[in-house]
Amino acid sequence: MAAYLIRRLLVSALILLGVSFITFVLLYVLPADPVRQIAGRSATAETVENIRRELGLDRPFLIQYGRYLAGLVQGDLGRSYLQKTEVAELIASRLPATLLLMLGAIAAELALGLTLGIVAALKRGTMLDQTLMMTSFVTVSAPQFVVGLLLLYVFAVKLGWFPIGGYGSFAHLVLPALTLGILGSGWYSRMMRSSMIEVLRADYVRTARAKGLGRARVVLGHALPNAILPIIAMIGIDIGIFMGGIVVVESVFGWPGIGQLAWQAIQRVDIPIIMGVTLVSAFAIVLGNLLADLVAPLIDPRIKLK
Amino acid sequence: MTPAAGIMQSRSGAAPAPEDAAVLSVRGLCVSVRTEAGLRPLVRDLSFSLRRGETLCIAGESGSGKSITSLAIMGLLPPPAVRVTGGSIRLHDTELTALPEARMRGIRGERVAMIFQEPMTSLNPVMTIGTQLAEAIRAHAQVGRAEARSRALAALRAVRLSQPERRMGQYPHELSGGMRQRVMIAMALALRPEVLIADEPTTALDVTVQREVLDLLRDLQRDTGMAIILITHDMGVVAEMADRVIVMRNGSMVEEAPVERLFSDPQADYTRDLLAAVPRMGQGAGRPAVADAPVARLSDVVVRFPLKGGLLGRTTHHVHAVEQVSFDIRRGETFALVGESGCGKSTIAKAMVGLVPHQGRIEVAGETLSAVDPGGMKQLRRRIQMVFQDPMAALDPRMTVGDQIAEPLVIHGIGDAAGRRARAADLMQRVGLTADQLARYPHEFSGGQRQRICIARALALQPDLIIADESVSALDVSVQARVLELLRTLQKEFGIAFLFISHDMAVVENISDRVAVMYLGQIVEMGTRAQIFGNPQHSYTRRLIQAVPVPDPGHRRPPGVRPTGDVPSPVHPAGSGPARVRLVDRGAGHMVAVED
Numbered sequence: 001m002a003a004y005l006i007r008r009l010l011v012s013a014l015i016l017l018g019v020s021f022i023t024f025v026l027l028y029v030l031p032a033d034p035v036r037q038i039a040g041r042s043a044t045a046e047t048v049e050n051i052r053r054e055l056g057l058d059r060p061f062l063i064q065y066g067r068y069l070a071g072l073v074q075g076d077l078g079r080s081y082l083q084k085t086e087v088a089e090l091i092a093s094r095l096p097a098t099l100l101l102m103l104g105a106i107a108a109e110l111a112l113g114l115t116l117g118i119v120a121a122l123k124r125g126t127m128l129d130q131t132l133m134m135t136s137f138v139t140v141s142a143p144q145f146v147v148g149l150l151l152l153y154v155f156a157v158k159l160g161w162f163p164i165g166g167y168g169s170f171a172h173l174v175l176p177a178l179t180l181g182i183l184g185s186g187w188y189s190r191m192m193r194s195s196m197i198e199v200l201r202a203d204y205v206r207t208a209r210a211k212g213l214g215r216a217r218v219v220l221g222h223a224l225p226n227a228i229l230p231i232i233a234m235i236g237i238d239i240g241i242f243m244g245g246i247v248v249v250e251s252v253f254g255w256p257g258i259g260q261l262a263w264q265a266i267q268r269v270d271i272p273i274i275m276g277v278t279l280v281s282a283f284a285i286v287l288g289n290l291l292a293d294l295v296a297p298l299i300d301p302r303i304k305l306k
Numbered sequence: 307m308t309p310a311a312g313i314m315q316s317r318s319g320a321a322p323a324p325e326d327a328a329v330l331s332v333r334g335l336c337v338s339v340r341t342e343a344g345l346r347p348l349v350r351d352l353s354f355s356l357r358r359g360e361t362l363c364i365a366g367e368s369g370s371g372k373s374i375t376s377l378a379i380m381g382l383l384p385p386p387a388v389r390v391t392g393g394s395i396r397l398h399d400t401e402l403t404a405l406p407e408a409r410m411r412g413i414r415g416e417r418v419a420m421i422f423q424e425p426m427t428s429l430n431p432v433m434t435i436g437t438q439l440a441e442a443i444r445a446h447a448q449v450g451r452a453e454a455r456s457r458a459l460a461a462l463r464a465v466r467l468s469q470p471e472r473r474m475g476q477y478p479h480e481l482s483g484g485m486r487q488r489v490m491i492a493m494a495l496a497l498r499p500e501v502l503i504a505d506e507p508t509t510a511l512d513v514t515v516q517r518e519v520l521d522l523l524r525d526l527q528r529d530t531g532m533a534i535i536l537i538t539h540d541m542g543v544v545a546e547m548a549d550r551v552i553v554m555r556n557g558s559m560v561e562e563a564p565v566e567r568l569f570s571d572p573q574a575d576y577t578r579d580l581l582a583a584v585p586r587m588g589q590g591a592g593r594p595a596v597a598d599a600p601v602a603r604l605s606d607v608v609v610r611f612p613l614k615g616g617l618l619g620r621t622t623h624h625v626h627a628v629e630q631v632s633f634d635i636r637r638g639e640t641f642a643l644v645g646e647s648g649c650g651k652s653t654i655a656k657a658m659v660g661l662v663p664h665q666g667r668i669e670v671a672g673e674t675l676s677a678v679d680p681g682g683m684k685q686l687r688r689r690i691q692m693v694f695q696d697p698m699a700a701l702d703p704r705m706t707v708g709d710q711i712a713e714p715l716v717i718h719g720i721g722d723a724a725g726r727r728a729r730a731a732d733l734m735q736r737v738g739l740t741a742d743q744l745a746r747y748p749h750e751f752s753g754g755q756r757q758r759i760c761i762a763r764a765l766a767l768q769p770d771l772i773i774a775d776e777s778v779s780a781l782d783v784s785v786q787a788r789v790l791e792l793l794r795t796l797q798k799e800f801g802i803a804f805l806f807i808s809h810d811m812a813v814v815e816n817i818s819d820r821v822a823v824m825y826l827g828q829i830v831e832m833g834t835r836a837q838i839f840g841n842p843q844h845s846y847t848r849r850l851i852q853a854v855p856v857p858d859p860g861h862r863r864p865p866g867v868r869p870t871g872d873v874p875s876p877v878h879p880a881g882s883g884p885a886r887v888r889l890v891d892r893g894a895g896h897m898v899a900v901e902d
Binding site (some may be wrong): 007202203204206207208209210211212213214217221223225226299300301302 | 380382411412413414415416417420422424427428429430431432433441442445446477479490493494619
């Protein structure tokens with residue numbers, strides 16, 4: 001177990017190294033010039049060159065990347081070009097909001113997706129099943145900004161049940177978490193449905209019924225733990241998909257998380273912030289997958305971590 | 307009292323119980339499935355009754371409706387398509403077909419219990435054995451957790467499972483197939499049901515394990531007086547277990563008779579055919595050994611699979627699947643490898659066609675497998691073809707059988723399209739099918755026909771050797787008999803050698819010229835068919851032969867043969883291995899392992 005963890009963490013470090021390199025290359029070859037952004041339109045060529053030298057952006061690529069890495073291993077993500085603040089501080093101040101949103105979204109999509117998936121599997125082939133699956137198809141296909149705006153319009157503007165935007169209370173969380181969660185719930189309900197249908201056909205479910213167990217016990221006690229196994233791996237992968245959605249949803253709802261930070265940084269070519277947010281997101285994805293792999297053997301004793 | 311005496315007593319049936327003492331009575335039962343073409347009957351007008359302490363066997367081939375009957379009794383027919391459309395099933399005075407689900411639940415497991423064919427998949431993989439047992443008890447008895455656990459433990463002891471306390475905390479995957487089937491039996495019998503329905507309970511088990519499970523069922527029946535409905539396709543099991551037998555075909559009862567009369571004086575033509583098709587030991591006709599050059603020769607072949615562990619993923623253990631195996635297969639002969647699951651017989655087949663890496667020497671047609679280049683390997687593959695156990699899985703469902711039979715010719719660039727079509731048509735006829743079926747897909751054929759198609763495909767390249775890995779094991783006996791006959795005919799016609807891999811001693815005895823018995827990756831005995839079956843020398847060979855159920859109710863097994871179930875593990879730490887078995891010639895090429 002300890003050996004497994006150490007190996008996985010080493011592999012994770014390698015993945016983050018790869019992500020940092022690829023992102024750095026992409027930002028380096030980008031035609032947009034960060035120095036122009038900092039200096040402003042009216043700056044002289046001399047000023048521009050001075051700033052470039054000051055930031056070390058005149059050095060060869062490998063040296064720039066080497067410096068960045070050297071800082072990174074000491075936990076230094078660099079300074080924002082425009083805000084002149086430590087990137088680590090910027091991210092740290094906004095990360096809790098994003099984590100909260102992500103937890104809310106995962107809770108929403110699991111609660112919705114798993115329940116609907118189980119119901120559809122149990123009512124397989126009926127009108128209810130077909131309706132649920134049609135709905136899931138719509139939610140999977142709908143763009144998040146549309147879903148977000150729709151929810152805002154109906155529940156915040158028209159009904160006034162929730163605040164229109166901002167951050168601070170549970171009521172603020174509901175709509176953005178639902179926007180993210182509804183998309184995911186479509187995937188989960190479809191996966192859960194097919195997984196559940198397969199498990200309900202299994203011999204051990206027949207055995208459970210032959211013992212004289214009640215329907216609830218058969219479905220929740222015997223079928224569900226087996227059906228949920230493939231879903232767990234999915235949650236790990238899901239965090240990556242969330243990261244994309246969070247940029248959109250945080251903008252729509254004015255949620256002060258790292259998605260908004262990234263969005264602003266991209267518009268201003270603030271490279272240290274883009275790098276920092278990318279690395280933190282990559283770390284979250286790696287960590288999510290590791291957690292999923294650690295949880296799986298708790299449910300399925302056949303899985304051994306080696 | 308020996309178990310054998312136990313059966314004899316129950317057979318001569320102390321007092322023939324009066325009809326009204328029936329525990330379970332089925333009258334005019336009809337079960338149908340709803341299809342697009344309307345209701346299709348699966349069971350038609352079936353009537354029988356079951357008395358206390360009696361074993362009733364329902365025998366029949368696939369599709370005969372025997373399993374559907376048992377599910378109907380349990381109220382477990384797959385809804386909504388399959389349902390009871392007529393007749394009655396009464397447990398004492400309770401009509402089961404009209405019972406609401408809530409009340410049926412109280413009967414399932416408590417008064418009528420069931421065990422299934424597949425012990426490997428019939429237990430929930432994510433729950434411990436103890437939890438699954440205790441749950442069955444608590445579903446019916448108003449007892450606390452501790453009481454349920456102690457009753458569960460008692461049930462495990464009753465099925466003679468080793469280390470019952472430890473098993474309670476284990477998961478199904480940590481137990482062998484035989485042990486899992488014992489757990490299933492313990493679970494079914496924990497509440498002392500009046501009726502036990504056993505649906506092919508030993509079909510998926512090795513013969514020595516089958517023997518133990520059958521003995522166990524009989525002993526438990528004697529102790530508890532429960533009635534058993536035993537559903538089986540195996541007439542050997544019928545002969546050993548049944549008091550009365552029902553033979554079913556296509557959903558209808560063909561014959562009902564006490565077991566002795568069924569075997570000695572079968573009334574229906576179908577029963578006679580069924581009994582005639584059953585492979586019996588002592589009927590094989592071995593041929594004189596052929597002195598030809600071998601088509602394949604294995605010398606000291608070893609196959610080991612590494613198990614990795616630790617921080618650096620180093621190999622810590624090896625599975626010693628095949629250890630120092632040597633034999634040769636001569637032109638035109640049938641060489642059989644027999645042994646129980648995990649003994650390495652299929653691994654040898656895989657090594658011979660290059661699907662798993664091996665050490666030692668495998669020669670095919672004079673060429674050493676490990677020494678040929680990829681081009682030479684492709685040529686060698688023409689010499690060996692394989693026929694597998696499950697023909698449905700071995701055929702591509704989206705490709706016509708004609709294309710599949712011709713595909714080996716395409717791969718090896720033999721002939722043109724018209725020539726290949728003609729060859730495929732010819733092969734279809736050779737295996738007893740017709741050329742106009744070439745354009746059909748695998749699902750349009752029966753199991754036996756599909757296996758014939760696989761054989762035709764194997765024949766396409768005119769190989770020297772066909773490896774038949776459990777090729778007839780999944781087939782009904784009547785179909786099996788015809789496929790075996792086909793193999794014999796083809797062998798005579800083309801002079802092909804067969805490597806026949808099987809767990810079924812009776813089939814092996816019928817078809818093989820020479821036999822090698824494998825145990826834990828090594829050959830423990832090898833010789834002609836007559837030597838192995840007429841004069842078995844090694845204790846394991848004897849155990850295997852004696853464990854086979856004999857399709858003759860008058861047959862008495864030699865007493866005291868209680869094979870000890872689970873085979874030791876072939877996994878050894880890296881650097882060590884199993885002790886090598888030494889074979890000695892006991893005369894006329896009869897090689898036997900020295901036992902201590």
